[in-house]
Amino acid sequence: MNYIMNKLAPVCEVQIIDRVKVKKTKAKLPHSDETSQIAGIFKLLGDPTRLKIILALIENELCVCDLAAVINSTVSAVSHQLRLLKSEKLIKFRKDGKMAYYSIDDNHIKNLIDQLREHLNE
Amino acid sequence: MNYIMNKLAPVCEVQIIDRVKVKKTKAKLPHSDETSQIAGIFKLLGDPTRLKIILALIENELCVCDLAAVINSTVSAVSHQLRLLKSEKLIKFRKDGKMAYYSIDDNHIKNLIDQLREHLNE
């Protein structure tokens, strides 16, 4: 078997060295939908703007324009990212007149970030 | 002050509602370089291919082609992502003849992923 044969089935049929180890490892992985879910949360935290928004909201409930001021961004850019964070239930908001006050909806996120920060500060 | 004035300085001069709160919140944020560092790690974990690689390596030390087989990807795609994970010291590798065996270099990562998984499975 060589790479020319593999061209017919580009993904799932590469050379395998240790079939037993591959099978055992594969069996221990989370299912594909759980993996996507985990990656999805990490991805949200992986953008500096979104991370700053979350770090700010961990400290205080804030309206959109104050949030923009805190993280040195624009109202529009912040609003777009708030939508993503809201849709994944990481944050929530309440309306008060014209204002929208955003806050953390998911308390586990703070622990997650704290854990990583502790690690990086070792 | 209105939006037309802000066009001259598009970022740092938006309307601020509560200056005290903004200043206090700003003071509590991590410095910009620490924020980038945190986001950088989360970003690496935020891609399904890279996350699967890490999940697989948590279970077993694996060579590149077995890793590709485990996560149903190609050797080349995996190799490219391994480079990124290696450069951020999340994984390491040892050479054995033609083979390269990769493994986890950062034990905190497992805890981080476990913590998120526990949270999602509530």
Next chain:
DNA sequence: TGTATATTTGAACAATCATTCAAATGAATT
């Protein structure tokens, strides 16, 4: 009702990025 303002939204744009393919490298085997 008309104006001001806080927020949201959609389209456009540029930048980033993951994957693919082909070629190169490096090490074992014959």
Next chain:
DNA sequence: AATTCATTTGAATGATTGTTCAAATATACA
């Protein structure tokens, strides 16, 4: 020395994405 094979690498491609700008909502206030 030539061949095979595991891995790496670079360029190209297509897709995703964060930001910007302008316009639309929506609420308060005069």
